[in-house]
Amino acid sequence: MHRIKYTKLTPEQITVKLAAAVSGPSSTSPLSNVLAGKSLTIVLDGGPTLRYQFTGSNRVSFAEGDAGAVLTGYGAHTLGHVVLFSHLVPRTQRGYIVVIDQQSALATAFEVWFSGYEDNREVQRQISYGYVEQAGAQAPTARHGITNRIEGKGFYWKQDNGAETIEYYPSVMFSNFVELTRFGGELSFCGPSDYIKIDDNLYIYSRVEAEFSGTMTTYVLDVNRAEQVGVRLGFDDTDTLEYYVFRGRGEWVGQIAQFEPFGDVGTKIALGNRNVPAARGGRPVYRPMKTNPIMTRAQVDAAVAQNKTIFQQSAMAGNKGPISSFLVGRTLTLRYDNATAIEYRFDEIQKLRWRRVAGSPAEASATPSEGGWSEERYESWESAPGVIMFGHLLTGAPDHDAMSIVVDFDNLLVTCLHGTMGTPYIGNEAAVKTLFGVVETEGRTPPKYRRHQFTDELVGRAMTWNYSPGLTSMHLYSTPHSLSWIIFLENGSGGMEWSGPASYVKIRDQLYLAYWLEEACNGTLGTILVNLRTMRNCGVDYSAGPKGLRLGAVGAHARHAGRFDVLKYFRPRSGEA
Amino acid sequence: MTMKARSSRRSFIRKTGVALSAPLAAAAAAVPAHAEAPGDSLADRLARLEDVNAIRALNHAFARQVSAGEAQTLGIDASISGVVASEFGEHDVIDIAPDRHTATGLMHCAVTIETAIGPSCPLVEMAREQGGGVIRRTEEGVFENVYVRRDGAWSIQRSTYRQL
Numbered sequence: 001m002h003r004i005k006y007t008k009l010t011p012e013q014i015t016v017k018l019a020a021a022v023s024g025p026s027s028t029s030p031l032s033n034v035l036a037g038k039s040l041t042i043v044l045d046g047g048p049t050l051r052y053q054f055t056g057s058n059r060v061s062f063a064e065g066d067a068g069a070v071l072t073g074y075g076a077h078t079l080g081h082v083v084l085f086s087h088l089v090p091r092t093q094r095g096y097i098v099v100i101d102q103q104s105a106l107a108t109a110f111e112v113w114f115s116g117y118e119d120n121r122e123v124q125r126q127i128s129y130g131y132v133e134q135a136g137a138q139a140p141t142a143r144h145g146i147t148n149r150i151e152g153k154g155f156y157w158k159q160d161n162g163a164e165t166i167e168y169y170p171s172v173m174f175s176n177f178v179e180l181t182r183f184g185g186e187l188s189f190c191g192p193s194d195y196i197k198i199d200d201n202l203y204i205y206s207r208v209e210a211e212f213s214g215t216m217t218t219y220v221l222d223v224n225r226a227e228q229v230g231v232r233l234g235f236d237d238t239d240t241l242e243y244y245v246f247r248g249r250g251e252w253v254g255q256i257a258q259f260e261p262f263g264d265v266g267t268k269i270a271l272g273n274r275n276v277p278a279a280r281g282g283r284p285v286y287r288p289m290k291t292n293p294i295m296t297r298a299q300v301d302a303a304v305a306q307n308k309t310i311f312q313q314s315a316m317a318g319n320k321g322p323i324s325s326f327l328v329g330r331t332l333t334l335r336y337d338n339a340t341a342i343e344y345r346f347d348e349i350q351k352l353r354w355r356r357v358a359g360s361p362a363e364a365s366a367t368p369s370e371g372g373w374s375e376e377r378y379e380s381w382e383s384a385p386g387v388i389m390f391g392h393l394l395t396g397a398p399d400h401d402a403m404s405i406v407v408d409f410d411n412l413l414v415t416c417l418h419g420t421m422g423t424p425y426i427g428n429e430a431a432v433k434t435l436f437g438v439v440e441t442e443g444r445t446p447p448k449y450r451r452h453q454f455t456d457e458l459v460g461r462a463m464t465w466n467y468s469p470g471l472t473s474m475h476l477y478s479t480p481h482s483l484s485w486i487i488f489l490e491n492g493s494g495g496m497e498w499s500g501p502a503s504y505v506k507i508r509d510q511l512y513l514a515y516w517l518e519e520a521c522n523g524t525l526g527t528i529l530v531n532l533r534t535m536r537n538c539g540v541d542y543s544a545g546p547k548g549l550r551l552g553a554v555g556a557h558a559r560h561a562g563r564f565d566v567l568k569y570f571r572p573r574s575g576e577a
Numbered sequence: 578m579t580m581k582a583r584s585s586r587r588s589f590i591r592k593t594g595v596a597l598s599a600p601l602a603a604a605a606a607a608v609p610a611h612a613e614a615p616g617d618s619l620a621d622r623l624a625r626l627e628d629v630n631a632i633r634a635l636n637h638a639f640a641r642q643v644s645a646g647e648a649q650t651l652g653i654d655a656s657i658s659g660v661v662a663s664e665f666g667e668h669d670v671i672d673i674a675p676d677r678h679t680a681t682g683l684m685h686c687a688v689t690i691e692t693a694i695g696p697s698c699p700l701v702e703m704a705r706e707q708g709g710g711v712i713r714r715t716e717e718g719v720f721e722n723v724y725v726r727r728d729g730a731w732s733i734q735r736s737t738y739r740q741l
Binding site for chain 1: 703
């Protein structure tokens with residue numbers, strides 16, 4: 001999804017595409033007729049009163065406030081005592097998704113509309129709470145409302161149309177979803193989300209794929225039965241309208257920790273000094289492509305020529321460990337399996353020299369040097385005895401290369417995350433290759449076949465990382481190839497979230513090298529060595545922007561936040577050709 | 578004005594502060610009887626009491642404005658993000674000049690200080706998007722205010738904060 005160029009649909013195009021949808025949403029499962037023949041008046045706090053006369057399982061007369069009634073199509077599904085239905089308003093780009101608890105008569109209505117944001121295709125929503133008016137009965141005082149009681153849960157879902165997802169709720173305002181069937185399940189993605197409590201079993205969840213297709217997915221879920229009924233509204237990557245109601249079944253994949261104070265059940269989102277945007281339906285939405293400057297390669301080259309910041313003070317490294325002197329005075333060659341070999345001389349605690357050497361040991365002895373020595377500033381940390389992580393730039397490399405390297409001196413193994421600046425999409429977006437290899441040093445024979453390996457041992461795990469006072473995020477290792485990061489709100493709730501490609505390499509037991517790319521975001525490459533015994537990481541982040549190239553240290557204290565049991569969903573599938 | 582007279586007036590105001598929620602007459606009655614000095618007539622004393630109340634209301638409005646994020650527009654340290662006046666204001670000292678055109682005040686309070694996390698980086702910027710990216714701490718402090726009365730209304734002419 002990061003790489004799909006979604007069409008900037010015009011309001012006129014959207015009007016044309018919505019015309020057919022007034023017949024109501026489609027559905028793979030038979031629509032519920034629970035509302036057929038009924039008349040409902042839904043009173044919404046601060047909103048219009050909605051009047052419905054359902055004439056069948058897909059036709060309804062609808063009146064909004066004092067406006068006259070219009071005929072439109074609708075679709076409904078029930079989940080236990082809750083009914084969810086949706087319809088559009090003819091000759092508008094608006095519609096409703098309504099959830100009614102038939103036991104309590106409480107109702108929640110999402111008014112939804114297109115062309116309400118600069119990206120017209122992005123569905124906007126305004127949530128109103130209220131109740132179904134009942135003759136002779138007093139209006140209930142209770143309401144559905146936002147909650148953190150579902151925060152930290154994760155589900156695998158399979159809709160009746162075959163669409164499979166894994167959905168994590170690690171925040172009270174964002175969520176993280178993996179499209180197993182639509183996009184192959186490689187990466188996870190994030191979107192602004194709503195979480196509303198109906199009762200202890202039933203919740204309403206809704207997300208908008210902001211920054212991507214703009215599609216809205218809203219459903220009621222039963223957390224015990226792992227069942228859902230919902231609606232999907234938006235335009236897909238071919239600009240085809242998706243407007244359908246669905247039923248789904250799933251599996252509960254786990255519950256990770258919450259970090260709010262005890263007693264805080266999330267009836268308010270703690271936005272600190274930020275005001276909720278005043279616009280109708282306004283909410284804070286992380287829009288990284290709008291807040292981070294997008295540069296061309298030429299702009300990056302010019303900025304890098306002006307300035308490089310190498311291991312300067314960083315908020316990401318307030319809790320970094322001591323810089324190691326382990327490498328000082330050593331000479332060694334790191335020989336990678338891609339035929340790259342680099343000889344190092346570590347002259348001082350933060351100064352090294354490197355030069356390329358021939359790609360194979362035989363060549364190396366014949367031609368010991370392919371180039372002159374280059375000097376770099378570096379930092380290194382000894383994460384575990386004999387395991388050193390260090391990082392440096394390759395000055396003069398055309399792509400402003402950076403190396404983030406983990407060397408296991410006990411086993412003479414090395415893994416390098418070789419970063420380069422610039423992708424086919426964005427000039428200041430990093431790319432990375434993982435290089436496995438061995439350490440050649442005098443008097444010892446490196447392994448011939450053994451190497452560090454990619455691992456899925458971290459997948460599903462969530463860990464908090466406190467980088468410096470006041471700066472803590474949570475990593476959710478969401479798929480074998482992606483990682484999402486969640487920033488905490490001031491009360492400890494999960495807040496904004498984003499996700500990018502990642503990989504995980506096992507260095508030793510409980511010691512992992514991970515990278516993540518802040519793709520379609522700010523372009524940063526983060527590399528960390530995660531030590532689950534010391535619960536600390538060390539690492540390097542690498543980025544470029546208008547202020548030049550930056551290579552910085554990363555260091556944080558960790559806490560376990562739990563784990564989702566999701567590995568089985570990422571195994572290769574057969575029989576789908 | 579003699580120092581003694583000034584001192585007695587300040588003492589009166591402190592006591593008034595404690596009895597702020599009590600009826601005006603009761604507060605006045607609580608003041609010990611003393612020899613009437615020039616400017617100390619009942620009318621003068623009531624006028625000063627009204628001034629003190631107006632300034633106290635001004636202080637509360639000031640605290641609300643700071644807590645609403647307007648520290649910078651009020652000319653005080655922008656890192657101050659919240660002010661809560663000390664309970665009942667019993668430590669406040671408000672001193673009305675004899676001509677009732679100016680006044681000084683000490684406003685004791687708990688102050689929330691926000692310090693931006695830095696240097697900035699993508700994670701910090703993301704935190705700022707949701708109202709974070711700062712370290713908050715609360716400290717006890719005092720605002721030393723100078724007030725001026727124009728057209729019958731008091732306003733804060735100058736405010737200086739110091740940590741206690």
